[in-house]
Amino acid sequence: MLAGQRGARRNAAPALFGKGDPPMTYTFTIAIDGPAGAGKGTLARRLADHYRLNLLDTGLTYRAVAHKLLELGLPLDNVSAAETAAHQVDLAKLDRAVLSAHAVGEAASKVAVIPTVRRILVEKQRDFAKAPPGAVLDGRDIGTVVCPDADIKLYVTASAEVRARRRLAEIESIGGSADFAEILADIQRRDERDMGRADSPLKPAADAHLLDTSEMAIEAAFLAAMAIIDDALAKRNKA
Numbered sequence: 001m002l003a004g005q006r007g008a009r010r011n012a013a014p015a016l017f018g019k020g021d022p023p024m025t026y027t028f029t030i031a032i033d034g035p036a037g038a039g040k041g042t043l044a045r046r047l048a049d050h051y052r053l054n055l056l057d058t059g060l061t062y063r064a065v066a067h068k069l070l071e072l073g074l075p076l077d078n079v080s081a082a083e084t085a086a087h088q089v090d091l092a093k094l095d096r097a098v099l100s101a102h103a104v105g106e107a108a109s110k111v112a113v114i115p116t117v118r119r120i121l122v123e124k125q126r127d128f129a130k131a132p133p134g135a136v137l138d139g140r141d142i143g144t145v146v147c148p149d150a151d152i153k154l155y156v157t158a159s160a161e162v163r164a165r166r167r168l169a170e171i172e173s174i175g176g177s178a179d180f181a182e183i184l185a186d187i188q189r190r191d192e193r194d195m196g197r198a199d200s201p202l203k204p205a206a207d208a209h210l211l212d213t214s215e216m217a218i219e220a221a222f223l224a225a226m227a228i229i230d231d232a233l234a235k236r237n238k239a
Helices: 040-051 059-072 079-088 102-111 115-130 142-146 160-173 180-196 218-238
Strands: 028-033 054-057 134-139 152-157 209-212
Touching: 028 040, 028 142, 040 054, 040 134, 040 152, 040 218, 054 115, 059 079, 059 102, 059 115, 079 115, 102 180, 115 134, 115 142, 134 142, 142 152, 152 218, 160 180, 209 218
Parallel strands: 028 134, 028 152, 054 134, 152 209
Antiparallel strands: none
């Protein structure tokens, strides 16, 4: 499975384990949270590749549920249908190309407020994290709800204006056009939904390391995250 084509990826046992640590008896979990457009997805992929850990973009699981409801022409607040779709989500078949559509993302943020859907998907995400040799999971509630005992927790953020400019640049890079003000308003609405929902709102875990990428390139963010992770691994291997 090629990186970037699927939301979940499993890799071989990583080099991060010391000689005295049998990979099959120990897992290492990196939880990455943050708002849309902050760069957490790119960072997650870089870290998973570097440490040879499994990778899951948990946002795609909610997009998969939303996509199914849209495909069936059902209302996004149809709880029963959303629960059924959530049970049917296969983490090995999350197609980023299909699920990355803007309309699916908008629908996903509405489906994500359904508590029972969240519980169903969180269990799938937790099972993924438990599989050796470990995983990098990125989303909105990984460090607070999905993997509260993660070895490393990162909260990646950036100002709404910076994230809107990045989104506009992405659209223009593929020949499209969009209005900056509309993109910014869309990001702000999504932030409000994610941070204001009653069940598992977006917020940094109390013990998360903050990475503000507003004025930080992805390479700098990657190096900063590596320093945090390598320090944790060095301490574990000395224990």
